[in-house]
C-alpha cells in the first residue's frame with residue numbers, strides 16, 4: 194500500500210486494484226474517511242491509517258458508491274456514522290447483489306447507512322449519476338480538491354457505465370457539471 198499526502202490534512206492510501214481510501218483530518222479531531230477500500234487491504238489500513246488516527250475516533254465515513262472495493266473495510270471504524278446517497282441506498286435495497294458486486298462483502302456489509310446531506314463538514318456533496326445511479330463526488334472547496342469516486346480518474350478517463358446499477362445516459366451531464374468546479378486536484382477512487 195502506498196501512502197501519499199495530497200494536502201496539509203488530506204491523505205491518500207492506495208491499495209489493491211489501485212483503489213484509494215482518503216483521510217481528512219479535522220482541526221478539532223473530527224476525522225473523515227472517504228471510501229473504505231478493498232477487503233484485501235485490511236491489514237495495511239490498520240497499520241498505516243491506524244498509525245495516523247485512532248480508528249475508533251473516526252466519526253464519519255462517506256461512500257462515493259457501494260461497490261465492494263469502496264466499502265470493504267467498513268468494520269474498521271466501530272464508532273463511525275456511514276453515509277451514502279439516498280439513490281445508492283435505494284439501489285442497495287432493490288438489488289443488493291448488483292449494488293455491491295461481491296458475495297463475500299454482500300454477506301458482511303451489515304451497517305446502517307445514513308442519507309448524505311448536501312454538505313458534510315468541509316465537503317459539498319455533488320450527485321454524480323453515471324458509474325452508478327447513486328454515485329457522488331465530494332468537493333473540498335477550501336482546498337479545491339474534487340473526490341471523484343469511480344466517476345472520473347486522473348488520466349482523463351471516465352468510469353464504467355455498463356454495471357448493473359449504472360446510469361449510462363446521465364454520465365455526460367455529470368461530467369459537464371464536474372468541469373464547472375475547476376478543481377486543482379482530482380482525488381479519484383482508483384489511481385489509473
Ligand SMILES: [Zn+2]
Nearest residue numbers: 258260324343
Ligand atoms: Zn465502482
